[in-house]
Amino acid sequence: MALNRDRFPGLCDGWARFDAPGGTQPVDAAxxxxxxxxxxxxxxxxxxxxxxxxxxxxxxxxxxxxxxxxxxxxxxxxxxxxxxxxxxxxxxxxxxxxxxxxxxxxxxxxxxxxxxxxxxxxxxxxxxxxxxxxxxxxxxxxxxxxxxxxxxxxxxxxxxxxxxxxxxxxxxxxxxxxxxxxxxxxxxxxxxxxxxxxxxxxxxxxxxxxxxxxxxxxxxxxxxxxxxxxxxxxxxxxxxxxxxxxxxxxxxxxxxxxxxxxxxxxxxxxxxxTWWPQITDHEVALTRALVEGLGAVSGVRLLGAPARRTPTVFFTVDGEAPAAVAERLAAERIAVGAGSFYALGLSELLGLGAAGAVRAGAAHYTSLEEVERLVAAVTAVATR
Ligand SMILES: Cc1ncc(COP(=O)(O)O)c(C=O)c1O
CATH class of the missing domain: 3.40.640.10 (Type I PLP-dependent aspartate aminotransferase-like (Major domain))
Structure with a gap:
């Protein structure tokens, strides 16, 4: 289930787009x-x-x-x-x-x-x-x-x-x-x-x-x-x-x-x-699926645990460079980024160095199936 997915032409190529914090897909009306x-x-x-x-x-x-x-x-x-x-x-x-x-x-x-x-x-x-x-x-x-x-x-x-x-x-x-x-x-x-x-x-x-x-x-x-x-x-x-x-x-x-x-x-x-409660309800479900799904993968470390959050997670996988994780996910047609994302102070505070961590961020057009795909792909990277 995803909200208004047919209004986003950029989503029709089979890629699971978890790069929303870097830029969302434009809506048809725009x-x-x-x-x-x-x-x-x-x-x-x-x-x-x-x-x-x-x-x-x-x-x-x-x-x-x-x-x-x-x-x-x-x-x-x-x-x-x-x-x-x-x-x-x-x-x-x-x-x-x-x-x-x-x-x-x-x-x-x-x-x-x-x-x-x-x-x-x-x-x-x-x-x-x-x-x-x-x-x-x-x-x-x-x-x-x-x-x-x-x-x-x-x-x-x-x-x-x-x-x-x-x-x-x-x-x-x-x-x-x-x-x-x-x-x-x-x-x-x-x-x-x-x-x-x-x-x-x-x-x-x-x-x-x-x-x-x-x-x-x-x-x-x-x-x-x-x-x-x-x-x-x-x-x-x-x-x-x-x-x-x-x-x-x-x-x-x-x-x-x-x-x-x-x-x-x-x-x-x-x-x-678009009715905000509809967006919020769907994004709360996406956030829970991301946090619980990735949080349960052995070797995955989720950074931060805010009480109120957007469907954006920042994580590392033990023994894997963040850029290599992003490459592996891209091979599965899953779009995420790796780095500090210009949050330089936070990257320094967390001791992440120049490599940063992996960021996956959803939007209301993201489906729960795509989150499952992401979690399965990260699990494969973490357990190889
Ligand atoms: C939280 C935050 N602030 C500022 C910026 C910079 O925005 P712009 O690309 O419009 O300069 C970004 C871009 O990713 C951002 O995520």
């Missing part, structure tokens, strides 16, 4: 929206008094509205960019201009480097101090009390992930945000891994800025940044004199990839139309 924009007569730029220009403006506004509906954000506070990494460098660069010696930034050792290095550089260049929070050593969740221990009244921003892209730990975004706000700090949340698995409502979570990537939630390769319009306006970003100073358009660096915006909007609509 593919159609790209084609429609490119070939449907609306291909233009903003600003002309003719229908294609007006339609191109509508494509942007519609994409912002759809993404805002998905994330519980203000449509006026939705910015698109080439990737989460590029957007985060831009935000951290703007924050850097507000910092000086005595100020403090907080990052975590659970995060993808895209939510660490930009802040590290901002601290280095501004003279601010950088504090690093470790996840719980056993569960690998980000514990609010461990974050609280690194906060003080000079903390300006706390950068952390809503969910880990390697061990799947889902963090308590609301609790961490409240702690940061209590000392007057702002939060920058990496929701790249969480967004396809957890229903997010940024307004009620109270986050200041949240970044994610549409290609992790069934859309195109496009980054998304969301926040209060007033905060986005306050940040001193580099921009052209001639480009718009108004609202989220102020963040545009050159002409937008409108066909990707159209696709991102369609992918967001797809997720909004």
């Amino acid at each position: 593919i159609a929206a790209t084609t429609e924009y490119l070939g449907g007569g609306a291909f233009a730029n903003y600003g002309g008094p003719f229908p294609a220009a007006r339609r191109t403006r509508e494509v942007t506004d519609r994409a912002r509205a759809s993404v805002a509906a998905l994330l519980g954000a203000d449509p006026e506070g939705v910015v698109f960019g080439p990737s989460m990494t590029a957007l985060t460098f831009r935000v951290a660069g703007a924050v850097e201009r507000t910092l000086g010696p005595g100020d403090q930034l907080v990052v975590t050792r659970l995060d993808h480097d895209a939510n660490v290095r930009p802040w590290e550089l901002a601290a280095e260049r501004s003279g601010a101090a950088l504090r690093v929070v470790d996840p719980d050593p056993v569960t690998l969740e980000l514990r609010p009390d461990l974050v609280a221990a690194e906060l003080c009244d000079r903390t300006r921003w706390v950068a952390f992930c809503a969910a880990s892209n390697v061990v799947g730990a889902v963090n308590d975004v609301r609790a961490i945000t409240e702690l940061a706000h209590a000392v007057g700090a702002r939060v920058y949340v990496d929701a790249v891994h969480a967004a396809p698995h957890v229903e997010l409502d940024l307004r009620s979570l109270g986050c200041d800025l949240v970044a994610c990537s549409a290609y992790k939630w069934y859309g195109p390769h496009l980054g998304v940044l969301c926040g209060a319009p007033a905060l986005l306006e306050e940040l001193a970003i580099d921009k052209l004199r001639a480009s718009s100073d108004a609202g989220a358009d102020r963040w545009d660096q050159g002409t937008q990839p409108f066909e990707l915006l159209a696709a991102a909007g369609a992918a967001a609509d797809y997720l909004v139309e």
Whole structure:
């Protein structure tokens, strides 16, 4: 059983795709929206008094509205960019201009480097101090009390992930945000891994800025940044004199990839139309099958044991290099990756070295039969 599998043309080749944390397959509506924009007569730029220009403006506004509906954000506070990494460098660069010696930034050792290095550089260049929070050593969740221990009244921003892209730990975004706000700090949340698995409502979570990537939630390769319009306006970003100073358009660096915006909007609509409890129920079953199935294989070591998690597992097989395990699974037409997946701090904390571990991550289109196939193939590798 899998959810809406027939909506994903990329899944028809017999491969079991456990590379969802690296990028999900695009949904049919996102593919159609790209084609429609490119070939449907609306291909233009903003600003002309003719229908294609007006339609191109509508494509942007519609994409912002759809993404805002998905994330519980203000449509006026939705910015698109080439990737989460590029957007985060831009935000951290703007924050850097507000910092000086005595100020403090907080990052975590659970995060993808895209939510660490930009802040590290901002601290280095501004003279601010950088504090690093470790996840719980056993569960690998980000514990609010461990974050609280690194906060003080000079903390300006706390950068952390809503969910880990390697061990799947889902963090308590609301609790961490409240702690940061209590000392007057702002939060920058990496929701790249969480967004396809957890229903997010940024307004009620109270986050200041949240970044994610549409290609992790069934859309195109496009980054998304969301926040209060007033905060986005306050940040001193580099921009052209001639480009718009108004609202989220102020963040545009050159002409937008409108066909990707159209696709991102369609992918967001797809997720909004799919009932979240249906996704959650199926993903809980997938997670249980992955954790119990792989956990029962002799010689397999699952890393981390978070209470709340996405269907993503990170594991090693005794006596086998992670890359060799991934190769063996690929020979069975099972797609997984091996390495650190840019979660450099975590890889170091776990003593994994450059080889990292194997990551298998499902999505709601994954079937339980595919999980059984994965477990059987890993068992064969572990027992040879
Ligand atoms: C948790 C997490 N954060 C950030 C990123 C970087 O996203 P992007 O590729 O859009 O820069 C990734 C990419 O895998 C990720 O998994």
